[in-house]
Amino acid sequence: xxxxxQLEDIAKQVRRDTLVxxxxxxxxxxxxxxxxxxxxxxxxxxxxxxxxxxxxxDQRDRFVLSKGHAAPAFYAVLAxxxxxxxxxxxxxxxxxxxxxxxxxxxxxxxxxxxxxSLGQGLSMANGISLALKLDGKPSRVYVLLGDGxxxxxxxxxxxxxxxxxxxxxxxxxxxxxxLQIDGTVEEVMNIEPLSDKWRAFGWKVFNINGHDxxxxxxxxxxxxxTKGQPSIIIAETIKxxxxxxxxxxxxxxGVAPTDEELxxxxxxxxxxxxxx
Amino acid sequence: MGVREAYGETLARLGEVYKxxxxxxxxxxxxxxxxxxxxxxxxxFFNMGISEQDLMGTAAGLAAAxxxxxxxxxxxxxxxxAWEQIRQSIAYSSLNVKIVASHxxxxxxxxxxxxxxxEDIALMRHLPNMxxxxxxxxxxxxxxxxxxxxxxxxxxxxxxxxxxxxxxxxSYKFEIGKGHVLLKGSDVTIVATGYMVHSSxxxxxxxxxxxxYVEVISMPTIKPLDxxxxxxxxxxxxxxxxxxxxxxxxxxxxxxxxxxxxxxxTTLKRIGIRDKFGISxxxxxxxxxxxxxxxxxxxxAKEVLGKKKKRVSLKVVATG
Ligand SMILES: Cc1ncc(C[n+]2csc(CCOP(=O)(O)OP(=O)(O)O)c2C)c(N)n1
Ligand SMILES: [Mg+2]
Numbered sequence: 001x002x003x004x005x006q007l008e009d010i011a012k013q014v015r016r017d018t019l020v021x022x023x024x025x026x027x028x029x030x031x032x033x034x035x036x037x038x039x040x041x042x043x044x045x046x047x048x049x050x051x052x053x054x055x056x057x058d059q060r061d062r063f064v065l066s067k068g069h070a071a072p073a074f075y076a077v078l079a080x081x082x083x084x085x086x087x088x089x090x091x092x093x094x095x096x097x098x099x100x101x102x103x104x105x106x107x108x109x110x111x112x113x114x115x116x117s118l119g120q121g122l123s124m125a126n127g128i129s130l131a132l133k134l135d136g137k138p139s140r141v142y143v144l145l146g147d148g149x150x151x152x153x154x155x156x157x158x159x160x161x162x163x164x165x166x167x168x169x170x171x172x173x174x175x176x177x178x179l180q181i182d183g184t185v186e187e188v189m190n191i192e193p194l195s196d197k198w199r200a201f202g203w204k205v206f207n208i209n210g211h212d213x214x215x216x217x218x219x220x221x222x223x224x225x226t227k228g229q230p231s232i233i234i235a236e237t238i239k240x241x242x243x244x245x246x247x248x249x250x251x252x253x254g255v256a257p258t259d260e261e262l263x264x265x266x267x268x269x270x271x272x273x274x275x276x
Numbered sequence: 277m278g279v280r281e282a283y284g285e286t287l288a289r290l291g292e293v294y295k296x297x298x299x300x301x302x303x304x305x306x307x308x309x310x311x312x313x314x315x316x317x318x319x320x321f322f323n324m325g326i327s328e329q330d331l332m333g334t335a336a337g338l339a340a341a342x343x344x345x346x347x348x349x350x351x352x353x354x355x356x357x358a359w360e361q362i363r364q365s366i367a368y369s370s371l372n373v374k375i376v377a378s379h380x381x382x383x384x385x386x387x388x389x390x391x392x393x394x395e396d397i398a399l400m401r402h403l404p405n406m407x408x409x410x411x412x413x414x415x416x417x418x419x420x421x422x423x424x425x426x427x428x429x430x431x432x433x434x435x436x437x438x439x440x441x442x443x444x445x446x447s448y449k450f451e452i453g454k455g456h457v458l459l460k461g462s463d464v465t466i467v468a469t470g471y472m473v474h475s476s477x478x479x480x481x482x483x484x485x486x487x488x489y490v491e492v493i494s495m496p497t498i499k500p501l502d503x504x505x506x507x508x509x510x511x512x513x514x515x516x517x518x519x520x521x522x523x524x525x526x527x528x529x530x531x532x533x534x535x536x537x538x539x540x541x542t543t544l545k546r547i548g549i550r551d552k553f554g555i556s557x558x559x560x561x562x563x564x565x566x567x568x569x570x571x572x573x574x575x576x577a578k579e580v581l582g583k584k585k586k587r588v589s590l591k592v593v594a595t596g
Contacts, residue, residue, distance in 0.1 A: 062341075105340070105369050113340045113371075117364040123330045124365055127337020127345075130322065134298070134343070154361070157330035165322070 002045045004213045010080060011041050012269055015242045017076035017089055019265050022256035025072075025093040028101070031239040031252045033073035035177040035210070036144060039235060040070075040077045042216040043142055052082035055109040061139050062112050062128050066121020067146035067175060068102040069254075075099050075108070083110040119152025121145070122172065126158055129167040129230075140224065141170045148180030151189045156201070162230040163202025171223040172203075172232040175210065177239035179250050195234060203232050210235025243268055278439040280378050282414035284309025286421040287346055287376075291317050294425055298343045300324055302331045307437075308348035308378045328353045332361035332373075339371040344425060350384075351377035351393035351434055359399055362406075366430050370405040373430050376421070380410070380434035381521035382549070382566060383471060383559035392554030393434075398526020400432040401499045407431045407452060408499040410470040413442045416496060419450035427452060434470065436521075438559050441474050455502035457509070461489035464577045464584075465509040468519040469495045469528050472547075472568065476519050479573035490577055501531045503539070510542045515580040517545045519573055521563075524548035543583045545576040 002010075014037050022028045044050070048061040065074050072092060079086045084098070091097035098107040102116025113124045125143035132139050149155065162170055174194070182188050191197070195205045204226045208215040216235070223231035239253070240246030243265040246257075257265055291297050291313055300322045305311040314321035324331040328349060335345040347354070354377040355362070366373045377396065384392045400408045409424070409431065411417040417435070424431045443458070458473070459480050468476040473494040480490045491509050495502065510516055516536065518529040529546030536542045549566050563569055 113336065114364065114369045117360060120329075120333050120361060120365050123333020123361070124337035124340065126330075127334040127339070128341045129337070130334065131298075131338045131341030131343045134320065135341075154327075154329040154333065157325075157327035158333065160327070161324055161330055161334060164325075 007041055007045055007213050010045055011037050014041055014073060014076045014080060015269055016266060017079070018072045019243070019257055019262055021072045021076065021089045021092045023259065023262040024090045026256055028072055028093060028256050029069040029254050030246060030256060031179065031249065032067060032146060032175065032177065033070045034241045034243065034246065035237040035239045036070045036073050036175050037241065038211045038213060038216060039144060039173050039175065040073055042213055042220070044077045044081050046217060047220045048142065049139070052110065055083060059137070059139060062141045064113055064121045064125040064128070064141070064143040065103050065115055066125070066143050067118065067149050068115030068121070070144070071101065071103050074103060078108070078110040084108070118146065118149040119154040122155055122158035123161070125170060125172070126162050126165070126167060129162070129170040130165060132169055133167070139169070143170070143172050145172055145174045146180070147174060147176045147178065147185050147191060148188070150174065150191055159198065159201040159203065166228050167230045168227050170230045171220065172230065174232060174234045175237050176234050177237045179239045179248070179253065181253050183250055198232050203230050206231065206233045208233060208235055210237035211241060277414040279411045279414055279417040279435045280307070280309045280437070282417040283376055283421060283435060284312040286418045288312040288316050290421065290425055291320065294344060296342065296344045297425065298322065298338055298345050300331055300335050300345055300347045302326055302328050302349040302353065304349050307350070310346070310348045328358040329361045332358040333365045335373045336365035336371050339373045344372055344374070346374045346376055348376050348378065350379040350391060351396045352379070352391060355393065355396040355399045355432070363403055367403040367405045370429050372428050374424055374433070375431065376433040376435060378435040379437045381436060381470065382554040382562045383436055383438045383521060384554070385437065385559045385562065386556050388556035389554035394523050394549050394554055395526065396434060397498055397520070397522050397528065398530070401526065401531065405430055406499065407497070409452070409497050410434045412470065412473045412494050412496055413440045413444055415442060415444040415446065415448050416450055419448055420496070423450050423452060436471060438471065440471055443474070443477070450496060453497045453500045453502055455493050455495045455497070455505045457491060457505070458494050459490070459492040461491040462512055463488050464490045464515045464517060464581055465493060465513045466490050466517045466519060466573065466577065467493045467495055467506065467528065467532055469498060470521055472519040472521055475568065475570045476573055478570040479577065482570060482574050483577055488577065488581065495528060498528055498531055501535060503535050506532060506535055507540055510536055510540050515543045515584040517547060517573065517576045517580055519547040519568070521568060522548050524550055543580045543587065545580050547572060547576055
């Protein structure tokens with residue numbers, strides 16, 4: 001298992017990669033990528049059993065990025081794990097690149113299913129979980145949801161199904177950064193009481209700080225020990241996390257850093273890593 | 277036997293052989309006939325409740341993990357309610373999901389327009405990677421299911437509520453993308469699909485009595501369309517009628533006219549529903565209400581024949 005301080009170093013690299021990719025692409029989703037970095041690195045560098053050089057290894061745990069717009073952070077994590085060369089990252093969103101604007105399983109190793117249209121990933125994760133259970137495989141399935149995303153009706157259809165079919169091999173993580181595009185989740189369409197809703201739908205709920213590795217990893221382990229029902233980890237996060245002038249800023253949901261912003265952001269991350 | 281029953285029984289039989297088949301329904305397993313599979317293989321049957329979007333998404337996940345999901349509900353809910361799930365979660369990644377719907381077209385009858393899918397072929401035909409199939413009888417349906425289980429990729433099969441007459445014999449073998457000349461003729465080509473194949477055969481008999489010999493083509497695969505067969509026949513008859521229990525826009529009529537316009541512009545008449553929703557009534561009543569009877573087909577064949585003759589004589593005048 002990778003130590004927490006190592007995970008923190010990886011997270012910093014992933015943040016840098018993400019910012020550079022977004023800057024080179026000139027478009028993409030900065031805020032929601034940065035809020036997911038710890039969750040993604042904890043999964044791919046510590047929790048999940050997988051083989052980057054054998055992406056279809058049949059014993060692997062599966063991951064579905066239901067909030068597909070966080071693709072930059074996801075790709076950075078995949079590249080850092082070794083699914084494809086780091087040099088590929090800057091081809092994000094470019095013609096001919098295997099790194100599409102949103103995850104596309106046709107092109108990118110490590111991407112299990114294509115996402116981008118919000119609200120659809122949980123059903124697909126359920127389907128994968130059902131298939132694994134039918135085959136008697138011990139693999140687990142992880143799916144990352146956005147907090148705005150759970151306004152989609154299909155999420156609640158899928159929430160029902162996962163509990164109905166007792167998908168205890170499934171663990172959802174909700175990136176609860178409290179922001180979506182048009183404003184705060186509370187203003188746009190309130191989803192609270194969130195934990196009560198999932199509990200009422202038959203899920204085991206864990207509430208954690210989504211930037212704290214100890215809490216993230218403990219929650220993954222507890223979810224794994226939960227039997228007879230699916231688990232959801234509601235992770236309190238900060239949109240834009242790691243770059244002070246992006247943090248909690250609704251306007252940085254879907255814009256890429258300019259050259260000047262990139263420079264400032266990288267300097268901040270550098271300073272942090274020297275301090276930390 | 278109806279096409280639904282043929283589907284249900286074939287699926288249950290294939291379930292013995294193909295251990296990776298899983299079946300999903302949305303609270304309509306009695307109507308779609310997936311209940312037969314459900315009874316035999318309860319552990320591989322998933323009732324997803326009345327939630328068609330989740331139905332399609334779950335099927336996508338099962339396919340992504342190597343299963344062969346067959347998904348059934350009424351045609352309108354499968355293709356309408358869950359269209360974007362089919363697009364994003366299934367077709368976009370070309371996942372191996374078989375959507376076999378029942379209750380296509382207006383012959384759904386009494387339930388009325390809300391339950392009659394008249395646009396489902398159009399909705400599915402416009403999705404890249406999607407194969408679109410409409411069975412002609414129960415024997416063909418059986419062969420369709422046996423064929424698509426071996427095909428890797430998304431498929432939409434449009435079944436019907438009503439029973440169809442049987443025209444094929446047990447030796448019949450369906451092939452994706454292959455149409456069939458059921459009757460040879462040189463005056464007019466009639467291209468039909470689903471129940472309309474039977475009405476077209478009846479129309480052809482009546483026309484023969486009047487000395488008009490039509491070629492009847494059944495097109496079980498709407499996409500990919502059997503262009504070679506179509507163009508060969510059109511080149512012979514120079515007059516084409518399409519017949520479908522669907523809007524004339526987006527379905528078989530559109531597919532045929534697209535191919536003809538680009539390759540061999542031909543006098544054409546499309547029979548189908550013209551910019552209207554269905555209504556309640558008995559299937560037979562509705563077919564005549566919407567102009568989908570053998571009589572309508574006879575009239576259309578005469579119309580294109582007349583136009584063709586006029587064209588030929590105009591050409592003679594112009595060149596002569
Ligand atoms: C079905 C659908 N509707 C709209 C969008 C456009 N969209 C992209 S991101 C987003 C906001 C997502 O908010 P949230 O789930 O909270 O994500 P995060 O804050 O983690 O970025 C929207 C509306 C989409 N991708 N899919
Ligand atoms: Mg959010």
